[in-house]
Amino acid sequence: MATGTSATDIYLGRTGGPPGYALVHSGKVRDIYTLDGEHLLFVATDRVSAFDVVMREGIPGKGRVLSALSAFWFEKTRDVVPNHLVSTRVEDVPGLDSGWRARLRGRVQIVRRATPTPVEWVVRGYVAGSGWKDYQRTRSICGVALPVGLQHASRLETPILTPTTKEAAHDLPLTHDEARAKVGAATFDEAQRVALALYRRGTEVLEPHGILLADTKFEFGILDGRLVLIDEVLTPDSSRFWPRETWKPGENPPSYDKQILRDWLETTGWNKEPPPPALDPAVLARVAQRYLEICQRITGRLPEGVEVAR
Ligand SMILES: Nc1ncnc2c1ncn2[C@@H]1O[C@H](COP(=O)(O)OP(=O)(O)OP(=O)(O)O)[C@@H](O)[C@H]1O
Ligand SMILES: [Mg+2]
Numbered sequence: 001m002a003t004g005t006s007a008t009d010i011y012l013g014r015t016g017g018p019p020g021y022a023l024v025h026s027g028k029v030r031d032i033y034t035l036d037g038e039h040l041l042f043v044a045t046d047r048v049s050a051f052d053v054v055m056r057e058g059i060p061g062k063g064r065v066l067s068a069l070s071a072f073w074f075e076k077t078r079d080v081v082p083n084h085l086v087s088t089r090v091e092d093v094p095g096l097d098s099g100w101r102a103r104l105r106g107r108v109q110i111v112r113r114a115t116p117t118p119v120e121w122v123v124r125g126y127v128a129g130s131g132w133k134d135y136q137r138t139r140s141i142c143g144v145a146l147p148v149g150l151q152h153a154s155r156l157e158t159p160i161l162t163p164t165t166k167e168a169a170h171d172l173p174l175t176h177d178e179a180r181a182k183v184g185a186a187t188f189d190e191a192q193r194v195a196l197a198l199y200r201r202g203t204e205v206l207e208p209h210g211i212l213l214a215d216t217k218f219e220f221g222i223l224d225g226r227l228v229l230i231d232e233v234l235t236p237d238s239s240r241f242w243p244r245e246t247w248k249p250g251e252n253p254p255s256y257d258k259q260i261l262r263d264w265l266e267t268t269g270w271n272k273e274p275p276p277p278a279l280d281p282a283v284l285a286r287v288a289q290r291y292l293e294i295c296q297r298i299t300g301r302l303p304e305g306v307e308v309a310r
Pocket of ligand 1: 030
């Protein structure tokens with residue numbers, strides 16, 4: 001039995017969102033609307049970016065996978081830290097007709113509006129990405145000193161917090177002291193403790209499924225004077241997932257989700273500046289399949305709103 005989604009299930013969100021809702025922010029992947037004074041409506045689209053450029057085509061079902069994963073993790077980490085999620089039910093979004101309900105099913109999150117901390121709380125358990133570049137230059141990552149002799153993709157003895165700024169384009173590394181100065185000592189200490197505990201919880205859940213959590217980014221907000229987990233959690237968009245079978249220190253492991261797309265783009269001679277090339281439908285289908293696989297592997301089921309093709 002093959003799993004898949006039909007082309008009509010693609011939602012890119014570019015032609016306007018649900019009627020009557022004011023768009024407050026549109027990221028590379030998600031659109032955020034005001035629901036009321038206390039709540040926001042997050043809609044995960046099927047947009048996909050590679051090399052920081054959003055492709056013109058979407059990956060059918062991708063937004064539903066991201067929503068299902070975040071919802072799964074909010075539930076799994078509730079005992080570690082409270083979070084912003086109120087509901088993922090499309091029926092709880094007021095004023096949608098049946099067409100909009102069908103389109104948005106599995107893509108919505110009603111969340112409590114918090115005041116985001118001006119820091120992205122990155123935790124790394126392995127040396128990868130910008131961390132590897134930083135390590136090669138400074139033998140540290142974001143000012144955290146590390147042992148000599150680590151290779152690309154080496155596992156760190158203890159996971160480390162490597163905070164960054166929140167920028168529209170490229171986030172910049174922060175030392176712990178710089179992050180502490182931005183948010184205050186009490187918030188910093190709490191966010192550090194919680195971020196490391198969340199990373200540990202993530203690895204405990206993922207490793208039995210053969211998935212390594214190389215690194216991941218959390219966002220926290222302040223709500224009623226308390227630290228709460230906001231944004232998305234432990235999704236392929238916020239994390240580097242590696243299949244354990246192909247992990248080998250010294251080599252750059254393929255990431256679980258977008259590697260197929262990146263590899264294909266590399267064959268096209270594209271200069272990585274917009275506009276991106278038109279994507280091959282076979283590649284789109286393979287990437288879609290990969291997202292569904294990740295979702296099933298982690299949550300044990302397909303996301304809400306994705307039909308099984310027979
Ligand atoms: N509960 C919340 N209350 C207020 N703001 C939130 C909440 N949860 C998330 N946010 C904010 O919403 C924004 C989500 O934006 P999103 O991640 O979709 O796009 P982006 O960060 O601009 O770009 P990218 O697509 O590269 O991530 C972030 O600024 C995040 O801090
Ligand atoms: Mg973001």
